[in-house]
Amino acid sequence: MMVKVHLLPLFLLLASLTGVCPRRTTETYVKAGEMVALYCPHDRGSSRGDAKVIWTSYTTQEMDLTDMSSAEQRQMGVLVHGRSLVILSASVNHRGNYSCSLGNASGQLWFRLTVYTTQREKSSQYNQTCYTREACPLNCPxxxxxxxxxxxxxxxDIIWHKEGESLPKDGYFSKVEVNDHGVYTCTRPYLYYSQIYNMTFTVPLEVKPKEKPEKVPVITSPHTSDVYYVDLGATVVIDCEAVMYSDFDEVFWLDGKSEVKMNNSFPVFYNYTRENNAGEIKMMASLVFKSVSEEDLSKRYTCSLGSVSVSSNVTITLAQKPIPRPSYIPLALSIVCVMVVMVLTVVIYVRFTINITLFLRDTLGCHSRTSDGKSYDAFLMCYKSDTDAGLNEDDRKCLESVLEERFGYSLCLYDRDVLPGKAAAEAVLDCIEQSRTVVLVPSSPDPGPGSGLLSAIHAALVERQTRLVFIQTETTEASRSGSLPEALQLLGKTGHCVTWKGVSSMPHSSSFWKQLRYHLPAPQQASKIKLLPQTV
Structure with missing residues (x-):
């Protein structure tokens, strides 16, 4: 144990003095005068990814390059940046050993830099191969x-030269030729403090003729494991096509392991055609089923290509066509379309029912012409309005003249068509009896029999189910529920209400006239009607 303790410092001392690296040494070669960079990779066993990388030189003596100032590094011709050690212009003074570590000797990586002055062996060259008539970009390592x-x-920019030529070359051949082969040199220039430093690589280029692909016979159709859906009892023909290059090649059909006969007297047979075009032979073997049977559906048929160079097979099967299921999508779409059309029709009719009805009545004459024995189309009965919102005399005259002269209605007017001396209630009931519709007109002042008469004839109107049209004004509409007589309120609920809006209702194409005519029956004297343009 004591021996190991004394030998360890000695071993490290020898490594520092002699440059002998004890482990993991990376060999790097560089030509004298050129730039080279050493890179310290990440140590997979270390978790200190952000630790400072220490570069140490053992060329002449052990030197910590990382702690040197920029001026000292430039004086030595080196540049330390993170994990990179850049030697700007290699010389014999730079050759030797270098190491990088993360703050201590653990995980230390070693580099041996060799600086040579003559051309190195071919192993340092970076060979490249291209093929004639193809694009060939030269790759600088x-x-x-x-x-x-x-x-x-x-x-x-990279500079290319070809050995034996002085002018620079383009590093890209759009269509390389055989005479482009040779040894090329690429130079990578780098600018550092206004001085250019170069890295040079040798790239031998070999240009080979483009190899022609070997012509191999192949079955082009059918594809592997094709399934043909057929009807039982149907005649079916399945073609097997192949491209071949020898007269000794052939295509035939197999039923299992036995060959299908070429005799057309059999229920299943095959025949073939052959076409030769400039050495390429196209052959088609047609498998014929005279009448597909259940037995045919249970077999597998193989198209086989027999060739002196290669053989291939394609197996097909027959399957009965599935019974098509009824599709409910068209039915569903039809129902949806019908419903959409119906909804649109209802919406359009509800929105434009008045315009449509008047158009059919005035233009096409679509209305009932049955004689009911009535003398008048409408009885205009005026009643006194309790407010000042009733129609004045000019408005009433306008209402009467437009209905009679413009639209051809036959009107019964109390002050014109009732004989004098007759009882008011009886005269009004006679007018109602002779008219198809009663139009109640609020007036101010009251030119008619008066609103008090409405209570007397209310029962008669209800009993006879007389059609009523109740003309109101905007003011009458707002105060109708509280100020109108009870009989008039009851009549208004049983009839149709049309609102007179003064000046805006006077044009013959206004909404007032359309609604009033819609609720009135078609005039019997149709010849008097002057058609108006219908506006929506």
Whole structure:
């Protein structure tokens, strides 16, 4: 044990003085005057990934390069950056041993740098092979080059030279030829403090003729393990195609292990055709089933290629076509489409029912023309409005003239068509009896029999189920529930309400006239109607 203790310092002393590395030594060769970089890899056994890397030189004496200043490093012609040790211009003074470690001797890695002055043996060359008529980029080795992030060192463009020629060469051949072969030298220049340092590599290029692929016969169709779906009793033909290059090659069909006959009198047979084109033979062997049977479905048929160089086989099977299942997708889509159309139709009709009805009535004449014995289309009965919101005399005259002259309605007017001297209630009931519709018009002042008469004829209107149209104003609509007589409120609930909005209701194409005409029956004197453009 004491012997080992005394020998260990001696061993380390010999290593430091003689440069003999006790373990894991990396050999590096560099030509005198050129740059070289040593790199200290990560030690897998160490967990100190952020520890400081210490570079030590054992060339003449042991020197800690890491703790040297930048000026001292430049004076020695070296640059230490992290895990990299860059020797700017190698000389005999730089040859020897170097080590890197993480703060102590444990995990220490050793390098032996050899500086040579003459051309080294061929093993240091980086051979490259290209083929004629193909693209050939020359590859300059990236061996012992400084890392790209090394401070103050900038790489320049690679320079190529061919041995025996003085002019630089392009490092890329779009189509390399045989005469491009030779020994090429690539130079990697690096700029450091306004001075260029080079790294030179030798790349022998060998240009070979492009090898022609061997022509091998092959079956092109069918593919491996193809399944053919057929109908029982059907005639089926399956083609096996192959490309061959010898007249001794052939293609045939096998039923299991026995060969299918070429006699067309059998239920299953095959025939073939052969086509020769510039030394390439295309052969097609057709397997024929006269009538597919259950027995045929249980067999495996093999197309076999027999050749002097190679043989290949493709096996196929027959299977009965599956019974197609009914698809409910078209039915579902049809139902959805019908429902969408129905919904759109209902929405369009509800939204535009008035315009559609008037268009059909005025343009196509789609309305009932049955005679009911009535003399008037409508009876305009005015009643006094308790507010000032009723139609004035001009509005009433406009309402009467537009219905009669513009739209051709036959109106019964109390002040025009009722004979004088007749009892008011009886006269009103006669007008109602002779009219198809009663239109209640609020007026201010009241030119008619008065709103008090509504209570007297209310029972008669309800009993006869007379069609009622109740014209109201915007003000009447707002105060209708509280200020109108009880009889008028009851009549308003049984009839259809149309709102008069003053000046905006006067145009013949306004919503008021459309709604009023929609609730009125079609005029019997259709010839008097002057059609209006329908606007939505």
């Amino acid at each position: 990236e061996v012992n080059v400084p890392p790209v992030n090394t401070p103050d060192i900038t790489s320049k």
